Amino acid sequence: MTAIADLETPCVLIDLDRVEANLKKAQAFADAAxxxxxxxxxxxxxxxxxxxxxxxxxxxxxxxxxxxxxxxxxxxxxxxxxxxxxxxxxxxxxxxxxxxxxxxxxxxxxxxxxxxxxxxxxxxxxxxxxxxxxxxxxxxxxxxxxxxxxxxxxxxxxxxxxxxxxxxxxxxxxxxxxxxxxxxxxxxxxxxxxxxxxxxxxxxxxxxxxxxxxxxxxxxxxxxxxYMDRSQVAAGAASYDDCALTVLATVVSRPTENRIIIDAGSKTLTSDLLGLTGHGYVLGYPEARIVDLSEEHGTLDFSASASKPNIGDTIRIIPNHCCPVSNLFDVVNLVRGTELVETVPVAARGRVD
Amino acid sequence: MTAIADLETPCVLIDLDRVEANLKKAQAFADAAxxxxxxxxxxxxxxxxxxxxxxxxxxxxxxxxxxxxxxxxxxxxxxxxxxxxxxxxxxxxxxxxxxxxxxxxxxxxxxxxxxxxxxxxxxxxxxxxxxxxxxxxxxxxxxxxxxxxxxxxxxxxxxxxxxxxxxxxxxxxxxxxxxxxxxxxxxxxxxxxxxxxxxxxxxxxxxxxxxxxxxxxxxxxxxxxxYMDRSQVAAGAASYDDCALTVLATVVSRPTENRIIIDAGSKTLTSDLLGLTGHGYVLGYPEARIVDLSEEHGTLDFSASASKPNIGDTIRIIPNHCCPVSNLFDVVNLVRGTELVETVPVAARGRVD
CATH class of the missing domain: 3.20.20.10 (Alanine racemase)
Structure with missing residues (x-):
């Protein structure tokens, strides 16, 4: 099997176990109500x-x-x-x-x-x-x-x-x-x-x-x-552990000690803020802040994070808003744990009319 | 020929004459410099x-x-x-x-x-x-x-x-x-x-x-x-008359006298603000303000505009940032005046990696 770490970045990962858990939890809640x-x-x-x-x-x-x-x-x-x-x-x-x-x-x-x-x-x-x-x-x-x-x-x-x-x-x-x-x-x-x-x-x-x-x-x-996302965590509807969609990105530059540049920008994460500060939550680096996005670059401030990734390392990001992220990718990668299960086309992507 | 008014919305229009003028002006400026x-x-x-x-x-x-x-x-x-x-x-x-x-x-x-x-x-x-x-x-x-x-x-x-x-x-x-x-x-x-x-x-x-x-x-x-866009107009690099890319949208709802809802939201215009207030400039309605976007809806405030469109009318919008708009559409419509010349695939759309 292919490991997530071998995927080209940026790309979208969908955790199948979390999807299943989220679907079942909501269905059970609706049934009970x-x-x-x-x-x-x-x-x-x-x-x-x-x-x-x-x-x-x-x-x-x-x-x-x-x-x-x-x-x-x-x-x-x-x-x-x-x-x-x-x-x-x-x-x-x-x-x-x-x-x-x-x-x-x-x-x-x-x-x-x-x-x-x-x-x-x-x-x-x-x-x-x-x-x-x-x-x-x-x-x-x-x-x-x-x-x-x-x-x-x-x-x-x-x-x-x-x-x-x-x-x-x-x-x-x-x-x-x-x-x-x-x-x-x-x-x-x-x-x-x-x-x-x-x-x-x-x-x-x-x-x-x-x-x-x-x-x-x-x-x-x-x-x-x-999928849940950072805005739903902020709204109290989910925890980060419920979030099934993440963006996998690579550190492509570290121009200063605390400035980390990744290959995921607004063309990947979207500019949706939904009232939040910053552009996503970095798994494993809770103190990191995604302070700016251009189309293909994300600029992260690691000042508050003792641990910092190096050039070539990959990181996973829970976006502010997962829905428009799906709309930006021709394909998403269905994963289980750290293994790729299948890469599938986003069939209804770009259907704006 | 097909008139712009006959296109399904939302869609992107590219004014070929303005493209040509913009390209020539910049080339001449570079040559002179x-x-x-x-x-x-x-x-x-x-x-x-x-x-x-x-x-x-x-x-x-x-x-x-x-x-x-x-x-x-x-x-x-x-x-x-x-x-x-x-x-x-x-x-x-x-x-x-x-x-x-x-x-x-x-x-x-x-x-x-x-x-x-x-x-x-x-x-x-x-x-x-x-x-x-x-x-x-x-x-x-x-x-x-x-x-x-x-x-x-x-x-x-x-x-x-x-x-x-x-x-x-x-x-x-x-x-x-x-x-x-x-x-x-x-x-x-x-x-x-x-x-x-x-x-x-x-x-x-x-x-x-x-x-x-x-x-x-x-x-x-x-x-x-x-193409130029609203952010470039704000930066002083262009006038609205230079803007070659517009989004054609339809008024789908007018729930109150001054609230107009169009079928173009963040999946069309993007959420890019680039420091601006509002989400675009509405041609022909300079006092209209695009106050909110959800994925498929744009919410416009026409309080300050004496003229207001009706349900079914189309409007044209110069987006804040034209580049990511190109990335959201499988095709764009090349136009001359109010006539469609050709609909072409956006060949490099979605090439995030």
Whole structure:
């Protein structure tokens, strides 16, 4: 077998045992909370892990873009929630093609979005499921009030080729209680109006261990939980020992006693800070700080670290945010301990549209 | 012909007329300053533009990684400077393979780096050219003093399979005078020791219009100048009218009067801030601010903009940093005015090692 140490750097390592543990822990937690689990594949972008999530009990997957849905449908995955407004003729045509071959549902948060879907989907015998996207505190997409959700739901119900799938939200990290209250208020309003909400779906890894407090929600959509990362450790959702994705890098320069330059920069680790200071956590050197990234160089300050690597040594880094790291690599290396198991293409990488 | 408006979003548009103007302006400036031009292809990653740069008078190209060099060599480009320490057996073997088929030179900034090269390249009849990388203020790689450069140059000169190519630096933006002084001091020291420096190569687009003040430098390596971007406008090196790369995005949601959500997030624009506030400049809406990015969503604040786009409208964005945007797309769209000329693969995208 190939040892990790023999891989060319920079590259991505995925610890299979940690992946398995993370998937099982979240599935068990969701089961105990009586929630369906619908993992977001944006983190791993790998059909094999999507299938493993389904094997372990997930009811389907979540994707963010049509291109991701197409890759996963091609891989044989049948139940897909696309949590993005689909706007415009070209994208509606792609959505129709997917709807012909798999179970796919989407979200809408405006009359314009619903009207576009209603014009494209007109067959009452095979309607498209549409969730109303709700802004429960994130400040991104979504209707702004339960009344807004009700109005938009009526618009979906009035379209013969659409069916109301329920409510969908992505809560702000740390605001799960406010989000749960918003959804509860909306559910009460829909109940009063006698409108059935088949599902109420929420998500987010930062608050995944509070999913049991999600109130009226019936489904949870975590993404990052499969790999975890430095931002999730900072949020209290994981420990470094849970982190399954690391970047393997080589020390290429040590211009001063404490300045170490590695061959991994923003083209590898991304510039995502997510509120953190520094660009990742260096395994084995807890006092090292990744102080700067250019595209191909990472600049590390080892002033506070008694132990320092030498030129040619490799180090492993837990990135701030693992999801966009997956998107930067054509392949990732699946490992077990210090051995390479398999190098696999990141099938849904770069599917931006 | 296809109109830009018919392209699926998000996507990258490259304005061919602006590319041509940017290339010619920089070549003319270098010619007038008596400097060789050696463009860095990390910005465009396209063999066709590398070839155009050579046609217009560039002496060769610069790359940052072996993978980029391999793509460009495959495309028929013969004179390549790889401005990165090449460390380890696997990478040295790839460098040797390149050295057999094209003119390639590299940099070194440590005894370890030179010794690795010296062990791999042993043929005096076909020596590898090595530049001494100098840290003239950037605080990244590079020897820390002219005396350090001299010591390392002697190590190169002592290796039968290596030859001294000269000095290489990447100056800190805005610090071109300090960098020029450093190089002048080093040149004087080498002159006193009777050691010839065939080339002294510097670079950077932020200070490209000060390249005529580069003193003893003989060569200039700009990258971003081909496309320019918001950071270069902020640095005073370009105007928005010079910017050739834009991201075309669609408004997918308008949850409030002034909050506009587009289908371009960090997976399209990157999270690079480069000291700026906000994530890009919106053409036609100068008061709009891109206040937040998630992977697939951009959140824009139009409070200060009297004119606001509607759901389904497209907008064009000049990113903060164009180089990593090229790295996120499998293809880019070459345009002239509002017409698509050709969609081309980004041949050297994702070549991280």
């Amino acid at each position: 009586g929630l369906k689990l619908r993992p977001h594949i944006k983190t791993h972008k790998l059909p094999r892990f999507a299938k493993r999530q389904l094997e372990l009990g997930a009811v389907g997957i979540t994707v963010q873009k049509l291109g991701e849905a197409e890759v996963m449908a091609d891989a044989g995955i049948d139940d897909i929630l696309l949590t993005f407004n689909i706007i415009g003729a070209a994208k509606l045509a792609r959505l129709k093609a997917l709807h012909q071959r798999v179970t796919i549902r989407v979200v809408a948060d405006s009359a314009a979005s619903v009207d576009g879907l209603a014009a494209a989907f007109t067959d009452p015998s095979h309607p498209l499921g549409v969730f109303i996207e709700c802004d429960t505190g994130m400040g991104r997409c979504g209707v702004q009030s339960p009344e807004g959700a009700l109005d938009l739901a009526r618009r979906v119900l009035a379209a013969p080729g659409l069916k109301l799938a329920g409510l969908m939200t992505y809560p702000a990290a740390g605001k799960y209680r406010e989000s749960a209250q918003w959804l509860a208020d909306a559910k009460a309003l829909f109940d009063r109006e006698g409108i059935v909400l088949p599902e109420i779906t929420t998500g987010g890894t930062p608050d995944i261990w509070h999913a049991d407090e999600a109130g009226v929600a019936t489904e949870y959509r975590p993404g990052t939980y499969i | 008596g400097l060789k031009l050696r463009p860095h292809i990390k910005t465009h990653k396209l063999p066709r533009f590398a070839k155009r740069q050579l046609e217009l008078g560039a002496v060769g190209i610069t790359v940052q990684k072996l993978g980029e060099a391999e793509v460009m060599a495959d495309a028929g480009i013969d004179d390549i400077l790889l401005t990165f320490n090449i460390i380890g057996a696997a990478k040295l073997a790839r460098l040797k393979a390149l050295h057999q088929r094209v003119t390639i030179r590299v940099v070194a900034d440590s005894a370890a780096s030179v010794d690795g090269l010296a062990a791999a390249f042993t043929d005096p009849s076909h020596p590898l050219g090595v530049f001494i990388e100098c840290d003239t203020g950037m605080g990244r790689c590079g020897v820390q003093s002219p005396e350090g450069a001299l010591d390392l140059a002697r190590r190169v000169l002592a290796a039968p399979g290596l030859k001294l190519a000269g000095l290489m630096t990447y100056p800190a933006a805005g610090k071109y005078r300090e960098s020029a002084q450093w190089l002048a001091d080093a040149k004087a020291l080498f002159d006193r020791e009777g050691i010839v420096l065939p080339e002294i190569t510097t670079g950077g687009t932020p200070d490209i219009w000060h390249a005529d003040e580069a003193g003893v430098a003989t060569e200039y390596r700009p990258g971003t100048y081909i």
